[in-house]
Amino acid sequence: MAKATKNILLEQERFELKSKSGGGLLCYEVWGYQEKGLTVVTRYNLAYINHAMFQGDNGRVLGFDNAHDYHHRHYMGEVTAVDFTSDEATSERFQQEWVEIIKLNRGETS
Incomplete structure (x- = not known):
């Protein structure tokens, strides 16, 4: 029987942004997890949270x-x-x- 791979937290960062x-x-x-020298991502969460901009969804303005x-x-x-590549x-x-x-949000154009 194959050994089950254990998922571990690979990265966790949180940045508080200044108003500017x-x-x-x-x-x-x-x-x-790591396998044969490669990192295999099994789960991810990327989020921009700003309660001043959006109050729903726990303040999550954007997330993947x-x-x-x-x-x-x-x-x-x-x-x-979304399609994942x-x-x-x-x-x-x-x-x-x-x-x-x-x-x-700042009124700038691209």
């Missing part, structure tokens, strides 16, 4: 995660399925969208 950076919190949480057995995006209380691509998309939200 949009305020709120950026939270990253990644779970997985793979809870409930599918990859999805949260935006101001709306949840939509890689952890890096999801993280990059989250960063780009978060920056765009801050710009729009």
